[in-house]
Amino acid sequence: MVALAQAPPSAERLRALDGFLEAAWAEQAHHDERLRGLGVEVRFDRGVAHLSGEVPGPEQLRLVRELVGRLAGVYGVWGRVRVAGRDPVVVDLGCGGQKQYPTNLGLDIFPAPGVDAVADLSGSLPLADHSVDVIFTVHILEHLIDFLPLVDECHRVLRPGGVLHVMSPWWGHVNAVADPTHVRLLDVQTIKGVCGQRPPGTPRWFPLHAGCDGASIFADLTPLPADAPQVSPAHLARFFD
Structure with a gap:
C-alpha cells in the first residue's frame, strides 16, 4: 500500500x-x-x-x-x-542573497549580495574551532551529494551549547523533486540517523527539536562532546519513529 x-x-x-x-x-x-x-x-x-x-x-x-x-x-x-x-556569532551557510538575519555571517559558494565570504560548503569551512554560536543550513543539505562532511564541520566550529538549524524539503512534497539541483531526499528519520549510533570518533549530535510540516523538515541540533553518553531512546522517541 x-x-x-x-x-x-x-x-x-x-x-x-x-x-x-x-x-x-x-x-x-x-x-x-x-x-x-x-x-x-x-x-x-x-x-x-x-x-x-x-x-x-x-x-x-x-x-x-x-x-x-x-x-x-x-x-x-x-x-x-x-x-x-x-552578541552571538551566527553563520548562514548557503545563504545566497538572503540571510535569515541581516547581521549573520553569510557563506556561499557563489558571490552575491549578503555573502560575506565565498566558501565551498563541501570542503572545510573557513572558521576556527569552537568559534560560532549558531549555524543556519536552510535549504542547503539537499544540494549536497554527501552532506555529512558539512555537518561534521558544523560540529567542529560550534561552541559547546551552540545550535545547528536545519531546514530542507521533505521527501514526500513536490518541492523536494521540483528543483533539479536537489540531489538528496531528506526525512525527519534522516536526522535520527545523524543523531544516532555513529562510529567511534565521529562527531555526534543531540536533537533539541525535530519535525515536519508536510513540506519541510526542521531540526535544531547541539554538538555532543566525544565522551558524552549515547542519546537516550526515550528522548529520541520524542521526535523519531
Missing part, C-alpha cells in the same frame, strides 16, 4: 497556529517564575519560534529554548540572543 503524502498546513492554519502559540507562550511566561525578568522576546512565524533579546547566561537561554520547544505545533526554535552582554 502506498502511503498518502502529508499535506502541509494552509496559510490560514499557519496564521491561526502562530496565534495559538503566542497565547500559549504568554501564559507560560506569566506563570513560570523561572522566566520572569528574562529579556527574551519570542515571535512565531509559520510555526517557527524566533528568539531575540538578552539573557544573563547560557543556562537561561537553554531553558527558554527548551520550554518554547515543548509547545505543541512548534517546528523549530531559531534565535539570535545576546548572552551576558555578548
